[in-house]
Amino acid sequence: MSKYKEIKGFKVQTLASDTAASVASTGTWASGGSLNTKRMGAGGAGTQTAGTIFGGDADGGSPRYGLHENYNGSTWSEETDLIQGASYVGGVGTQTSALKFGGYSSQRWNLTELWNGSSWTELNEQSTARFGQASVGQVSTAALTVGGSSASSATSNVVEQWNGTSWTEVNEINNGRSYFGGSGTTAAGLVFGGTPESGYTELWNGNSWTNVTAMNTDERYGVASATSGTSTDALGFGGGYPTTTANTESWNGSTWTEQNNLGTTRRNLTGVGTSSAALAVGGEPPIMTNTEEWTTTPAPTFTKQNLGQVYYNSGSNAFKVTQFVFPTGTWASNAAMPTATTERWGTGNSNSDAIFMSPPGVSMEWNGSSWSNGGTQNNNWDSRSAWGGSSSAIVAGGGTAPRTYVETYNGTAFTEVAVLNTGRGGLPAGSLGTSIDDGLVFGGATPGNVEAETETWNGSSWTEVSDLNTARRGSGNSGSGSTSAACFGGNVPSTNSSALTETWNGSAWTETTDLNTARNAGSGFGGTTSAGYVGGSSYPSLPPYNVKTEFFNGSTWTETGDLANGRYHNKGGGAGNSAITGGGYLASPSGGQSTENAVWTVDQSNKTITVS
Amino acid sequence: MAYKYCTATNWGKNFFTHEERKQFHLSGHPGDVWVVGDNLYGDQWISKVSGAIKSKSEAQAIVTAEIEAAQAAYDALSAEEQAEKSRPAIYNLP
Numbered sequence: 001m002s003k004y005k006e007i008k009g010f011k012v013q014t015l016a017s018d019t020a021a022s023v024a025s026t027g028t029w030a031s032g033g034s035l036n037t038k039r040m041g042a043g044g045a046g047t048q049t050a051g052t053i054f055g056g057d058a059d060g061g062s063p064r065y066g067l068h069e070n071y072n073g074s075t076w077s078e079e080t081d082l083i084q085g086a087s088y089v090g091g092v093g094t095q096t097s098a099l100k101f102g103g104y105s106s107q108r109w110n111l112t113e114l115w116n117g118s119s120w121t122e123l124n125e126q127s128t129a130r131f132g133q134a135s136v137g138q139v140s141t142a143a144l145t146v147g148g149s150s151a152s153s154a155t156s157n158v159v160e161q162w163n164g165t166s167w168t169e170v171n172e173i174n175n176g177r178s179y180f181g182g183s184g185t186t187a188a189g190l191v192f193g194g195t196p197e198s199g200y201t202e203l204w205n206g207n208s209w210t211n212v213t214a215m216n217t218d219e220r221y222g223v224a225s226a227t228s229g230t231s232t233d234a235l236g237f238g239g240g241y242p243t244t245t246a247n248t249e250s251w252n253g254s255t256w257t258e259q260n261n262l263g264t265t266r267r268n269l270t271g272v273g274t275s276s277a278a279l280a281v282g283g284e285p286p287i288m289t290n291t292e293e294w295t296t297t298p299a300p301t302f303t304k305q306n307l308g309q310v311y312y313n314s315g316s317n318a319f320k321v322t323q324f325v326f327p328t329g330t331w332a333s334n335a336a337m338p339t340a341t342t343e344r345w346g347t348g349n350s351n352s353d354a355i356f357m358s359p360p361g362v363s364m365e366w367n368g369s370s371w372s373n374g375g376t377q378n379n380n381w382d383s384r385s386a387w388g389g390s391s392s393a394i395v396a397g398g399g400t401a402p403r404t405y406v407e408t409y410n411g412t413a414f415t416e417v418a419v420l421n422t423g424r425g426g427l428p429a430g431s432l433g434t435s436i437d438d439g440l441v442f443g444g445a446t447p448g449n450v451e452a453e454t455e456t457w458n459g460s461s462w463t464e465v466s467d468l469n470t471a472r473r474g475s476g477n478s479g480s481g482s483t484s485a486a487c488f489g490g491n492v493p494s495t496n497s498s499a500l501t502e503t504w505n506g507s508a509w510t511e512t513t514d515l516n517t518a519r520n521a522g523s524g525f526g527g528t529t530s531a532g533y534v535g536g537s538s539y540p541s542l543p544p545y546n547v548k549t550e551f552f553n554g555s556t557w558t559e560t561g562d563l564a565n566g567r568y569h570n571k572g573g574g575a576g577n578s579a580i581t582g583g584g585y586l587a588s589p590s591g592g593q594s595t596e597n598a599v600w601t602v603d604q605s606n607k608t609i610t611v612s
Numbered sequence: 613m614a615y616k617y618c619t620a621t622n623w624g625k626n627f628f629t630h631e632e633r634k635q636f637h638l639s640g641h642p643g644d645v646w647v648v649g650d651n652l653y654g655d656q657w658i659s660k661v662s663g664a665i666k667s668k669s670e671a672q673a674i675v676t677a678e679i680e681a682a683q684a685a686y687d688a689l690s691a692e693e694q695a696e697k698s699r700p701a702i703y704n705l706p
Binding site: 028029030031032033034074075087088104131149154195221222241242243246260261263264265267284285286290291295297 | 623630681698699
């Protein structure tokens with residue numbers, strides 16, 4: 001029976017402007033009004049059009065400034081000075097109700113001061129005097145003072161929480177540091193960057209801190225934050241040691257994305273505002289008066305957006321869809337693997353869930369921010385086919401005869417399961433969905449031969465099905481399981497490195513468009529209409545190795561964001577919008593084995609729907 | 613990417629706008645040195661801010677001198693004051 005929706009269609013929402021698919025990516029910095037007094041290391045609070053900064057210094061001498069200025073969106077005006085002038089002070093709140101705490105002027109201070117719009121009042125002190133702390137909080141009655149330089153440590157991990165009356169020590173951050181950024185509230189906070197030079201990022205859930213994905217640029221001493229940001233929507237900008245940076249990065253709750261740079265490179269600047277409307281104020285070197293205003297376009301009126309939503313933009317008379325635009329993806333380096341790896345195997349479900357095998361046979365699990373040791377596989381062989389992630393994976397074949405062994409992983413231990421019908425090594429690198437009860441193995445090599453044989457897996461046994469059209473070893477693969485897969489590249493003896501691509505529909509392989517660059521021993525990720533192939537080499541494998549990523553939309557390959565360093569026998573996997581590749585052989589030093597880990601991220605955007 | 617180099621004093625609001633940041637590369641450096649994308653929009657901005665064109669080596673010399681001055685100021689601080697800051701580092705313009 002036909003459904004009403006199929007006969008009459010369905011309503012499409014009409015919007016006056018695009019949704020905020022990726023608001024931060026539309027942001028730019030423009031110059032704002034200059035401070036009356038140049039300074040670095042000031043505290044800040046408020047918004048882009050009602051901002052306030054206090055303290056800081058201009059020459060390194062003592063005493064530090066107590067100077068206090070307000071911004072109205074175009075000019076700064078001088079206000080009543082702090083009671084105790086200091087630099088590297090903490091600040092939260094608004095232009096009419098701001099809290100200042102800590103700081104340095106001849107000594108570390110634990111003083112707390114409250115601004116009520118007309119004067120400063122001294123309140124209860126912090127337990128630990130400090131400067132260079134991160135400030136978390138949006139109102140003057142609830143804040144965290146995090147880390148900083150204290151008498152006992154230049155990179156303290158001590159955290160105190162303000163309840164409007166007094167400070168109480170709460171759980172410490174995992175990575176003690178100073179000169180770093182903060183965002184969010186006392187219930188859901190975020191800190192990032194700082195010194196020791198890092199992009200370390202930690203999330204606060206109201207009780208404890210968790211390490212999450214680091215910033216893309218890891219030398220972020222003196223980074224600034226939009227002080228009124230949240231733990232899932234934040235902006236970090238500037239910083240750096242020994243050289244300063246103009247880099248701006250936005251945080252979406254799980255990853256940092258590079259945005260347009262500040263106009264003027266600087267560190268120890270002050271941030272004010274939100275991730276969509278922020279101020280960058282002062283900083284050094286040299287110590288400056290410059291203000292810049294970060295504005296996103298369109299304004300984030302429509303913060304609610306869903307992947308795949310269709311709407312009508314009445315302003316531009318266009319139907320649009322919110323989607324991932326895969327070729328816009330980029331690779332960002334992340335925490336190095338504990339052990340270099342090349343020809344073993346690796347796979348992942350996303351850029352925050354992966355498992356790689358080390359040469360000694362102990363697995364390395366990736367959670368998006370750090371590596372940990374996993375289980376030890378029973379058959380420690382090269383070039384096995386694998387799919388799944390850090391808590392559930394399957395690995396097949398590889399190594400020396402009989403090459404038939406298959407093992408599943410449950411996040412703790414490997415267990416041998418039914419063997420392949422045809423033992424082989426040289427199997428594809430990439431991923432094939434998340435289910436370890438469904439999948440397939442194809443191609444590879446046996447002594448003196450390359451193979452075309454394909455076998456499907458139903459969770460308990462392997463079944464021989466139709467062969468690849470072109471036998472090959474060392475290819476890349478992608479897909480979602482036994483009914484949908486792609487095979488690309490690899491080593492075909494008669495042609496050496498191959499650009500051939502084939503797709504699998506559950507019953508047969510079909511040849512489709514070639515890769516732009518023939519190669520083998522790269523790594524695949526994604527599905528069959530959103531697949532990627534990264535790294536690899538020509539055959540024989542001579543440097544330079546491949547940095548290229550190509551993206552397959554189901555019919556054609558397009559070159560997209562490169563890796564920073566070429567490599568082959570890199571492994572990995574994931575989805576088309578979130579993947580990982582790691583390890584491999586490096587060109588320099590010759591034969592060097594890599595611990596490098598690169599994560600692939602694609603942002604959502606709004607695309608106009610066209611018909612032909 | 614090709615660049616032009618100039619010096620210009622940042623007067624604050626609208627010295628560079630959001631629209632201009634989308635049209636050409638722009639980065640500010642010590643000594644009021646600006647590295648500007650070499651296109652029509654970049655040329656228009658240099659004209660707008662009355663920028664004084666410099667060669668790359670001239671611009672680099674200005675930046676280096678500014679940072680050296682900042683280094684000297686840092687070196688003159690007491691050890692206690694130095695511990696609170698970081699010594700500026702000389703770098704190369706793009």
